[in-house]
Amino acid sequence: MASTIVFIGPPGCGKGTHAAKLSNDYDILPVSVGEYLRQEVKAKTELGVKIAYIMSRGELVSDEIAVEVVKGVCYSNREKNILLDGFPRTVKQAVLLDEFLPDYNRQVDIAVYFKVSDKEVIRRISGRRLDPLTGKIYHIEFNPPPEGVHTIQRDDDRIEVIKKRLELFYNETAPVADYYKKQKKIAEIDGEGALDEVYSRLLSAIKQYIEKTA
Ligand code: ADP
Ligand code: ADP
Numbered sequence: 001m002a003s004t005i006v007f008i009g010p011p012g013c014g015k016g017t018h019a020a021k022l023s024n025d026y027d028i029l030p031v032s033v034g035e036y037l038r039q040e041v042k043a044k045t046e047l048g049v050k051i052a053y054i055m056s057r058g059e060l061v062s063d064e065i066a067v068e069v070v071k072g073v074c075y076s077n078r079e080k081n082i083l084l085d086g087f088p089r090t091v092k093q094a095v096l097l098d099e100f101l102p103d104y105n106r107q108v109d110i111a112v113y114f115k116v117s118d119k120e121v122i123r124r125i126s127g128r129r130l131d132p133l134t135g136k137i138y139h140i141e142f143n144p145p146p147e148g149v150h151t152i153q154r155d156d157d158r159i160e161v162i163k164k165r166l167e168l169f170y171n172e173t174a175p176v177a178d179y180y181k182k183q184k185k186i187a188e189i190d191g192e193g194a195l196d197e198v199y200s201r202l203l204s205a206i207k208q209y210i211e212k213t214a
Contacts, residue, residue: 003028003081003209004106006088008177009114010169011162012125013191016137018114018202019085021195026210028081033069035135037061038154042132056155058164060172063092070097074104081210082106089173094180109209111180112202114191118166125157143195 005028007015019030037055040048051061060066070087088094101107116124127140129151138145145151156165180186187205191198203210 001105002079003109005083006108006111007085008111010121011165012121013114013116015085019083027213028083029077030083030085031073032085033066033087036069058156058161067096088176091175091179094176110206111186112205113177113188116191120192125162128157130154
């Protein structure tokens with residue numbers, strides 16, 4: 001059975017950065033519902049037009065939309081190890097995930113919860129920059145983009161919106177960590193400190209579910 005790993009944590013805790021690093025070093029497919037949605041907004045598809053307003057306000061898109069994205073990935077990648085970066089974000093999504101994964105011969109193996117203080121979240125998100133062409137994540141201070149790479153600030157990374165996203169995290173997503181705690185599938189890791197330190201904590205938590213890229 002292919003592995004299914006979940007990343008939970010407040011916005012800016014490092015989910016996307018670690019998902020990218022992990023998929024570079026190990027045989028695992030990173031899946032970001034947020035990145036998928038940003039591409040839809042950029043392409044101005046019917047879905048993109050519907051969700052642009054929701055996302056720019058820092059709100060969550062409907063559980064149905066998020067679930068459809070993940071189902072699509074499971075359908076097209078049956079044999080692959082998958083890393084769900086930022087899904088589930090509500091208990092409803094977690095319940096639906098447990099219901100549909102067996103259809104794809106999967107189960108959640110482990111949920112990693114990156115713990116980062118609100119102060120650090122704000123420091124990280126306010127300096128976050130994105131390469132709109134590749135989706136690569138940078139930070140003006142901690143991980144500056146190479147010269148010549150044009151980056152943008154995400155629409156929802158403005159301070160007023162960050163506060164809304166943090167509030168939603170505590171109300172809607174923190175209970176998802178309790179959901180996996182009850183199932184004894186949670187690995188809580190300290191998400192503060194240097195990137196390499198956090199990465200090695202992450203590797204110790206999930207090593208039994210990942211294989212090095214050949
Ligand atoms: P998330 O996907 O959880 O929202 P990101 O991976 O986009 O978080 O990280 C948010 C910002 O913080 C990015 O600008 C990233 O470069 C930076 N960052 C991530 N991890 C660290 C770390 N350990 N120390 C300093 N900055 C970090
Ligand atoms: P971050 O990790 O920094 O919060 P993401 O790229 O994961 O950023 O998500 C950006 C936005 O995409 C969210 O604020 C939300 O509007 C939407 N989104 C992403 N994942 C989900 C999800 N599982 N359920 C609902 N909305 C989501």
